[in-house]
Amino acid sequence: MFKVTWKDGNTELMDFDTEEGRAAFRHTASHILAQAVKRLYPEVKLAIGPSIDNGFYYDFDSDMSFSPEVLQNIEEEMGKIVKEAIPLERIVLPRDEAIALMEERNEPYKLEMIRDLPEGEEITFFKQGEFIDLCAGPHLTSTEKVKAFKLTGTAGAYWRGSEKNKMLKRIYGTSFPKKSELEEYLTRVEEAKLRDHNKLGRELEMFTTVDYIGQGLPILMPKGAKVIQLLQRFVEDEEERRGYQLTKTPLMAKNDLYKISGHWDHYREGMFVIGNTEKEDGEVFALRPMTCPFQFQVYLAKQRSYRDLPMRFNETSTLFRNESSGEMHGLIRVRQFTISEGHIACTPDQLEQEFADCIDLANFMLRTVGLDDDVSYRFSKWDPNNKEKYIGTEQQWEEVQNRMRQILDHLGLEYKEEEGEAAFYGPKLDIQIKNVHGKEDTLITVQIDFQLSEKFGMQYVDSDGQKKFPYVIHRTSIGCYERTLALLIEKYAGALPAWLAPVQVKILPLVDKQHAYAAEIKKALQRQGIRAEVDLRNEKVGYKIREAQMEKVPYMLVVGAKEEENKTVSVRARKQGDLGVLTLEDFAARIMEEIKNKDK
Structure with a gap:
């Protein structure tokens, strides 16, 4: 004390x-x-x-x-x-x-x-x-x-x-x-450095950066791109099962669009503006910092009825935000990123269920990839002492924030409230996560928007024949893919689960005579959708095994003359070590089951 x-x-x-x-x-x-x-x-x-x-x-x-x-x-x-x-x-x-x-x-x-x-x-x-x-x-x-x-x-x-x-x-x-507490902390820091995605992700050839391309603009290498592709396919398929409709919208728009949405007045500093703002007759464009005003155009394409609601749109969106150079860090905070973005237009009666379903989807994603133990919830509210940052009246904000608090309490979520972290158009639930160094970032958001539908004239005809404005929920399901990849590298120290591993199997022939058999195994595995590579280098098998382990490959198949003769493989697992000799069919069944179940 x-x-x-x-x-x-x-x-x-x-x-x-x-x-x-x-x-x-x-x-x-x-x-x-x-x-x-x-x-x-x-x-x-x-x-x-x-x-x-x-x-x-x-x-x-x-x-x-x-x-x-x-x-x-x-x-x-x-x-x-x-x-x-x-x-x-x-x-x-x-x-x-x-x-x-x-x-x-x-x-x-x-x-x-x-x-x-x-x-x-x-x-x-x-x-x-x-x-x-x-x-x-x-x-x-x-x-x-x-x-x-x-x-x-x-x-x-x-x-x-x-x-x-x-x-x-x-x-x-x-x-x-x-002193003992300090020493314990410093030990944890050293362990964290070994897991730091900014170091480990480069060593594993997941991503790189180039000074003359620019800060916050990472290059995803084949292995990192494969992991993100796997995540995107998984997310889009799951969202389709949950009633979402996929859209594909432009990466930029005239500033007229952002003036309607309010981004031009409230978010311009965070945007990349293209064009001459000084010329009266010149068109000014900006790269999109979010997708909502674009997806709203799908809703506006024709008159909507209450029978059409809820309408759920999703998009794998590439976004651009002009983050300050001091904030850049590996894949955690970047200037161009891809996000699992979605927007739901719904009636007031549908709001609570749709909001709850968004949280259920986010938690399902986190459980599946193994990040669910590391998150906390933040109810982000407006700052009543800084009203110029937001649109809408104090009464509207208090009403919607009370509604959101009620939804969160009904769901039994433990959350902390934070003033000044809301979007300029509405409050949000932020699912927060810490990297290995303890710095907290937002991974997933679910936001209630009670204003932009009116700004864009997004009406629907209700059961009483009256035209009304829907609530809009802005949400992500797994957040920013680059940030998620960074957190997965740190969570698993690069040893991603088999279903996410960019290379699932490494085939290691003992001598040149087994090269043809190794190639045959690779083709057989690839036909079943298993990502396999063959190490044809003229190196001892012990060296090849160590290299594959350093690359965090889940399974290694050693093949020599005996395995070729019996049409078998000698299996080593990253986790369990030597699993003995199996037929190729038995090994394929084993890894396919692991992939299907998304085992961690």
Whole structure:
């Protein structure tokens, strides 16, 4: 237990096991880091230093390189600060005094933050010894409790996340109350590095990137493309079984379309715009960031009746989003991606069942691929203090959010509510997942849209003869395929289940004389839809087996003179090892059953 000082100056005993306790503990560690840096390198300018899920960071403006040797020096100075047991004192200053203090200390980033605060806002600092930082807290009351810490890396970060601002230098770290907890965490981090899709996916030849093509634009290599093709076929077939109708729509449109939908006013910064916006007579196009306004045109192609509803449209959609360069990471966050997108037009009475069916489909997909144990649910709401980000009235938002909360409660889902994460046209349920490094991203969304049907004039004739606007549910069933591939590589450490493995069987002839028999086996397996390759290299079979295991191939078939004579194969499984000698028919039946059941 440790004492924490809150923004209002009150103190409270807290535990590291709570989310609030960890945040205060690690926020204090970030201040210890900043104090150590200022002691060693007084010319460095301070930016910001929050706690994050697995630790903390601090951003600095400095011309020096934070090399491993420099980080080691900083860690040693942090250790001294902890041993000094320096108390953290909360200070409140009037605006003019706060500005004068930061001017005196020559901290331009802190000055900018103070000047951006509304007039009358309380300005708080936390002081520890000679170090003082603009900060609302919370913090521990002393540095002495931060017994175990480690600086884990560095990165570049734009000031306030904008590419228009200066690139700062970020130092990452983590901290724990006990050294044993830190060592356990660092062990997990090292294991995570071995599973990192950004490293492993390249080693397994799933994808690559090329600087002169661009950041966030990965090249899917044959193996990665095959996995995504398998997922797409599986998803489209399942969606068809559930009553969806497939569409194929353009990758771009004139900005007229996005003006109707509201994307032009509320999402333009995230879009790739094509054309001259300055020319009055020039057409301006934009690559699509989502498919909804295109699929709405299918609905609008003719008059609809309540008897037509619900209408479910699905599409394997390629989308484009102008993500900032600092957000790019392997296949997790990219600028061009493919998504299992769908939209449902339904009556108010059908809304709850359709929403529930969307969640059922998403959970079915997650269970099948083996990602269901790693997800959480987030009810993403609008921010009533930032209304200009959204369309619709406060009354409409509250009404639809209450309806969505009721649906989620009826389904018995455990979820957390988050303000400010809604789409500009409606609230959503985000199915969240963490990568191996603990960073959380959204994998699947189900959104209730109560406004765009009216903007596009999507009416239906109800049973009472009146024209009405349907609700629209925006949903994905397995989310972004590239992100899903990344998470699968990390989940299985590259050893994908047989039904998803790009190469399911590797045939390993002992000598050249068995090449023809190996080719015969390959053809026989391929006729049954089994993905097989032959390793014809002039290498020892032990080497070939090790190579196949490194490539994470589920099954290896070793064939020599005896196997050729008896028309058999010697089977090695990635999981179970040596399975002995089987007829080709028995082996094929075994793997076909595994593929059919989508065994994990």
